[in-house]
Amino acid sequence: MADVLPTAFYDRDPARVARELLGAVLAVTARGRTLHARIVETEAYLGPHDPACHAVVGRTARTWHLHGPPATCYVYRIYGLHWCMNAVTLPEGIGSAVLLRAVEPLDALPALRRRRPRARRDLDLTNGPAKLCEAYAITGDHDGSSLVDGPVRILHGDAIADARVRRTPRIGITRAADWPLRFLVADSPWVSRTPTRFPVLPLDP
DNA sequence: CATTTGATGTTCT
């Protein structure tokens, strides 16, 4: 597809990629059908020198594809229960990525609801990193696949103006807990909750 | 509304 974000898009500072992925479109293909969703919340993990990044332990079996080339899909299991999906950034061997934290479904709501029967509202289908993976059936099977021509791709979408973007610290981490590397679309109802204690910053301070 | 807790298993120390 001509709209796919090219590898060069990912081969840059992960915080910049995280910002610019807002508004891009996740496209997940399975059994001949493709589902679409707009990305509204992301987090950047900067690499081996970021204490919260999985790359701190080096290139192990788990982090193998995190260290892959830009535009690689890195999927890992968390808390033994859930999956989280990342877009790998920077060149092979660096180990940096952007976590997809929330998306706005653009079609196929009934299919998403079937996979997430316990979601109370539609807004709860995809407003968290593990929720969106469950809704779109993204699992360890996708770990290492290409975001350019694999089963999970990211397409060029609407640009989100700087004025609509906010930054906060990253959620659920203990190390480098104050680094403002979470990016979200301020006026989207599809983002996850921001902890009350978190500062919410404009994009350009 | 906000905060706490139990579920669950892989990874790393």
Next chain:
DNA sequence: GAACATCAAATGC
């Protein structure tokens, strides 16, 4: 043996 890029239900106010 502890930590963990989470979720949903239960509890507190």
